[in-house]
Amino acid sequence: IGALRWHFLLQSLDDLQKNLCQLGSCLLVIQGEYESVLRDHIQKWNITQVTLDAEMEPFYKEMEANIRHLGEELGFEVLSLLGHSLYDTKRILDLNSGTPPLTYKRFLHILSLLGDPEVPVRNLSAEDFQRCRPRDPGLAECYRVPLPVDLKIPPESPSPWRGGETEGLQRLEQHLTDQGWVASFTKPRTIPNSLLPSTTGLSPYFSMGCLSVRTFFYRLSNIYAQAKHHSLPPVSLQGQLLWREFFYTVASATPNFTKMAGNPICLQISWYEDAERLHKWKTAQTGFPWIDAIMTQLRQEGWIHHLARHAVACFLTRGDLWISWEEGMKVFEELLLDADYSINAGNWMWLSASAFFHQYTRIFCPVRFGKRTDPEGQYIRKYLPILKNFPSKYIYEPWTASEEEQKQAGCIIG
Numbered sequence: 001i002g003a004l005r006w007h008f009l010l011q012s013l014d015d016l017q018k019n020l021c022q023l024g025s026c027l028l029v030i031q032g033e034y035e036s037v038l039r040d041h042i043q044k045w046n047i048t049q050v051t052l053d054a055e056m057e058p059f060y061k062e063m064e065a066n067i068r069h070l071g072e073e074l075g076f077e078v079l080s081l082l083g084h085s086l087y088d089t090k091r092i093l094d095l096n097s098g099t100p101p102l103t104y105k106r107f108l109h110i111l112s113l114l115g116d117p118e119v120p121v122r123n124l125s126a127e128d129f130q131r132c133r134p135r136d137p138g139l140a141e142c143y144r145v146p147l148p149v150d151l152k153i154p155p156e157s158p159s160p161w162r163g164g165e166t167e168g169l170q171r172l173e174q175h176l177t178d179q180g181w182v183a184s185f186t187k188p189r190t191i192p193n194s195l196l197p198s199t200t201g202l203s204p205y206f207s208m209g210c211l212s213v214r215t216f217f218y219r220l221s222n223i224y225a226q227a228k229h230h231s232l233p234p235v236s237l238q239g240q241l242l243w244r245e246f247f248y249t250v251a252s253a254t255p256n257f258t259k260m261a262g263n264p265i266c267l268q269i270s271w272y273e274d275a276e277r278l279h280k281w282k283t284a285q286t287g288f289p290w291i292d293a294i295m296t297q298l299r300q301e302g303w304i305h306h307l308a309r310h311a312v313a314c315f316l317t318r319g320d321l322w323i324s325w326e327e328g329m330k331v332f333e334e335l336l337l338d339a340d341y342s343i344n345a346g347n348w349m350w351l352s353a354s355a356f357f358h359q360y361t362r363i364f365c366p367v368r369f370g371k372r373t374d375p376e377g378q379y380i381r382k383y384l385p386i387l388k389n390f391p392s393k394y395i396y397e398p399w400t401a402s403e404e405e406q407k408q409a410g411c412i413i414g
């Protein structure tokens, strides 16, 4: 993972540590390979129970199985809880058995049979927190939250996104105060090139476990219950959360979900291999200002709007460069704050018309797409300041300006 996400993780741990301290408890961060960490600490600290988030990603499934074996060997109980998703994907898949592949419509139908997701498990009491305080105060210093220097990453993050539950809850509250906005939210009408996010911007907080998706789900349900009308899935806010669940469900049932080869839902396409073009796309040097501005925002901030993701994903794959979605997915995995095994791969397959959606001729134009919502090109001027003096009529295609106009704008197009 890239430095931005490391920073986001450290900030999130720091915030968790501060919040636990206020409750009379504290957080001990142990670094290392999980098996040896457990072997070293189980007896030393007399640990009787290990809890973890249930996950559908193969790496974590394997980790859970290994920890269970270790529990049998060393004599501790393992409690794996569903926290990262709204539903247990196994239950959805059981109800779908016999009729794969799962479509979003059918998925919603199955959810209607299951009813609302379970509410969060339970709240801990003040005594619970106080009991979770190590008797030796020296431990807290020994097992402190690592600093960027410990991880050999730059000391400061250039990203405006700050990790942690406190920040995540603030963002949540800010959005939920505008109940009209929440009730009428229609994803395709949100703007990919606004200077501040036009959607909730909560994905990094869900992804890092700072914010509970169930809290969000139920807060939305309460607002919908009070509204005369509200938008519906797939375009509503709750619909967005359900897309997340949809990709988790399909990923948990699909072998090799993050690959083309050996992936039963993915079209097998002979993509080009072109390291130079891939590098130019990744480093914001394609020459298309709209595409390069988005990739610059991604590199500097770690978050881009969903439709901006559409634009650059289509450009890399079926739209222009004909390079495999797997390459794009890897770049997103490194650079996104919200990088997620299932959602990332699922959306890349969608955008490249490899799975779920196959109208591969429905292409986003790298010039006109951005122009629709930002004709003056403010977004491009912000992220590609080299172009900031171009007149608006050229900002999306500066190569059409005359040499004289390019000179006046202080940037000659090569």
Ligand code: FAD
Residues within 6 Å of the ligand: 187, 197, 199, 200, 201, 202, 203, 204, 206, 207, 237, 240, 241, 242, 243, 244, 245, 247, 304, 305, 306, 307, 309, 310, 313, 332, 336, 338, 339, 340, 341, 343, 344, 345, 347, 348, 351
């Ligand atoms: P909002 O519109 O406010 O939605 C609220 C929440 O719903 C999001 O925080 C997110 O958890 C969920 N959500 C929204 N859209 C989707 C979607 N299409 N699929 C699944 N869940 C969704 N999202 C990730 O969280 N991690 C990824 O790695 C990721 N990779 C993507 C790759 C590509 C090529 C594309 C096209 C999309 C990807 N997305 C990914 C989905 C989506 O773009 C982001 O979740 C969304 O833009 C986050 O912004 P938000 O929190 O403001 O979303």
